[in-house]
Each structure stands twice: as C-alpha cells, then as structure tokens.
Ligand SMILES: Nc1ncnc2c1ncn2[C@@H]1O[C@H](COP(=O)(O)OP(=O)(O)O)[C@@H](O)[C@H]1O
Ligand SMILES: O=P(O)(O)OC[C@H]1O[C@](O)(COP(=O)(O)O)[C@@H](O)[C@@H]1O
C-alpha cells in the first residue's frame with residue numbers, strides 16, 4: 449500500500465510526531481510506503497511531494513512545526529482543483545490519503561472523501577475545537593506555554609498594582625483561555641463563547657483594588673468580544689480565506705478599563721509563541737497514537753473517517769460528524785470558570 453500524507457492549516461506542535469508515526473507504522477508493520485505532499489492542499493494541486501521513509505522521519509518526534517510545510521488555499525480554488533488533486537494522487541499511486549489538519553483541512557478532506565477519494569483524517573489544532581475527539585494534540589503544549597507566561601505576569605503586575613490583560617489564541621473557542629486561566633489563577637477569563645459585559649469587568653477591577661488586592665490578571669481569548677453597544681470595538685472583517693481578522697481585543701478592552709477605572713492597564717499578546725517549539729510529552733504521545741491508528745485504519749480499509757481520542761482510547765469517527773460543528777466550551781465549563789472569577 450502507498451499512503452499520502454499532508455499537513456494543512458496553522459502549524460501545531462505534534463504534527464511531525466504524527467508524520468513519523470504514520471511512516472514507522474506503515475513501514476515496520478505493513479511494509480508499506482509513504483509519500484508526503486508539501487504545503488497542505490497546495491502540494492496536491494501543484495504536484496509537489498517527497499518520499500518519506502523511516503530514515504527521513506528520524507528525529508521528528510520532538511520537533512515542533514511541520515517538515516512538510518503548511519499553506520492555505522482559498523476553498524473555491526480547492527473545489528475547482530478536485531480533479532487535479534485526484535490526478536496527482538493517481539500519478540503517485542496513492543491508495544489512501546491521510547490529511548492532518550484542523551476543521552478547515554478536515555472539511556476539505558470530507559469533500560474529497562465524498563468525491564470518492566480514500567481518506568483517513570487526523571485532527572490537529574492548538575485551539576482544541578474539533579468535534580468528535582476529546583482532545584487534539586498541540587492544545588496541551590499551547591496551554592503549558594501560556595500558563596508559564598501568565599505565571600510570570602503575576603509578579604510584575606503586583607509590583608506596579610496594575611491590570612494585565614493577556615491575549616491568548618482561540619479563534620472561535622476559548623479552550624486555551626479556559627485552561628490557561630484556571631491553571632495560572634487568572635482573576636478574569638474572557639472567551640468567544642460568551643460576549644463579555646464591560647460593566648462587569650470594570651466592577652471586578654474596582655472591587656479587587658478597593659479590597660486591597662495588589663493586581664488583576666485577565667486572560668482574553670483573541671476571539672472574545674464585548675456585548676453589543678458597550679464599548680467602541682473595531683471589527684477587522686475577513687481575510688481571503690474567510691477567517692475573521694482580529695483587531696486586538698485585549699488592547700481595546702485595556703484602553704476602556706484605564707479610562708473607566710483610573711488604574712494602569714497593560715495588554716500582552718502571546719501570539720505564535722503559543723504554537724512554536726517542542727510538544728509536551730502528552731502531545732507527543734497523543735500525536736504518536738493518532739499516527740499509529742491512522743496508519744492501521746488505512747490498512748484495515750476504513751475510509752471517510754478521522755482518528756479521535758475518546759476517554760483514553762483512540763477511536764474512529766466519521767469525518768462528516770467531525771466537521772458538522774465546532775467543539776466550543778460548554779456552559780457547564782463556563783460555570784466552573786466563573787467560580788474562580790474575581
Ligand atoms: N469549507 C471549506 N471547503 C473546502 N476547503 C476548505 C474549507 N475550509 C478550509 N478549506 C481548506 O483547508 C485549508 C486549511 O483550513 P484552515 O481553516 O486555514 O486551517 P485548519 O485546517 O487548521 O482549520 C484552507 O486553506 C482551505 O484550502
Ligand atoms: O498563524 P495564522 O495564520 O495567523 O493563524 C492564527 C490562528 O491559528 C491558530 O493558531 C490555530 O487555528 P487552526 O488550528 O484552525 O489553524 C488559531 O489559534 C489562530 O487564530
């Protein structure tokens with residue numbers, strides 16, 4: 449058998465560990481070959497590939513990013529390129545394609561699968577917002593990095609009796625903010641799932657200083673936004689790939705808070721540092737198990753499925769189910785979070 453692999457969407461710690469695991473499983477358990485397509489779907493559209501044998505994936509377990517590269521392609525171009533991609537796969541004798549990606553890449557994988565291309569998907573995203581799997585690799589690494597950095601902000605904030613707002617990633621889902629906020633003892637955490645009430649935030653800041661607390665740490669997901677009409681808030685529109693452009697919610701909320709509370713506020717945007725560098729041991733193991741089970745599923749004839757973590761087991765779920773909706777933070781988890789607000 450010959451397996452094709454590609455990585456799509458934003459890079460994520462653990463992608464290389466999946467690639468290594470697919471290659472090693474295919475080679476050592478089945479004597480199969482693997483070919484990597486470069487820069488996501490673009491590699492299939494432009495026929496750019498590289499053979500992947502066991503030697504080629506040596507050292508990849510701990511390496512962040514993706515050695516195959518990743519790129520975005522406008523969905524319309526992808527739809528129009530379906531036959532081109534199919535021809536590329538045929539030319540290279542690929543029996544099963546294993547796309548590793550987020551909800552966008554997996555939506556495209558589902559479309560290919562519906563069009564008859566044999567596909568076994570692997571979910572990746574630091575945002576942890578893919579449905580059908582309890583967790584995605586990259587999330588634990590991103591939370592660990594964010595937690596470490598927020599820990600460091602406590603001392604500088606208390607030294608100056610300041611409010612520090614930390615903006616973390618999370619386009620549609622507040623999982624990183626929720627976990628890093630809880631882990632680092634933030635006084636306030638704002639997520640995209642629940643528009644925030646600026647009056648409540650002003651009250652929290654005022655009350656903390658009034659009762660003698662030294663500082664305020666607020667964690668703000670990049671996709672968080674205020675209730676309509678509460679403060680001036682710039683919208684950034686969408687980019688050519690249909691993604692919302694962010695305009696710096698922490699900075700804008702910070703300016704509003706300074707004006708209304710008279711306290712000094714600083715905003716820190718963690719940005720891409722959250723997805724750079726080596727994956728945590730948890731993510732290395734999850735990525736390795738995903739790669740192993742994707743290769744097994746490919747050889748056992750499963751198609752149109754995605755590997756998923758359910759409890760402690762790796763299962764298969766239909767791609768159709770995985771991409772039907774995003775996995776956002778449920779109300780029950782938000783209630784838990786609110787118990788630690790203030
Ligand atoms: N609705 C869609 N239909 C077809 N292709 C899509 C769709 N959404 C995304 N894609 C393809 O998948 C790529 C990666 O998606 P993106 O959302 O950027 O990253 P991720 O896979 O991490 O969610 C896009 O550049 C595009 O080529
Ligand atoms: O690196 P880019 O293209 O600016 O994308 C940033 C986005 O990618 C992410 O890091 C991960 O999102 P995906 O997993 O959907 O690619 C988001 O948290 C963030 O909003």
Ligand SMILES: [Mg+2]
Pocket residue numbers: 457550551552553
């Ligand atoms: Mg996406």
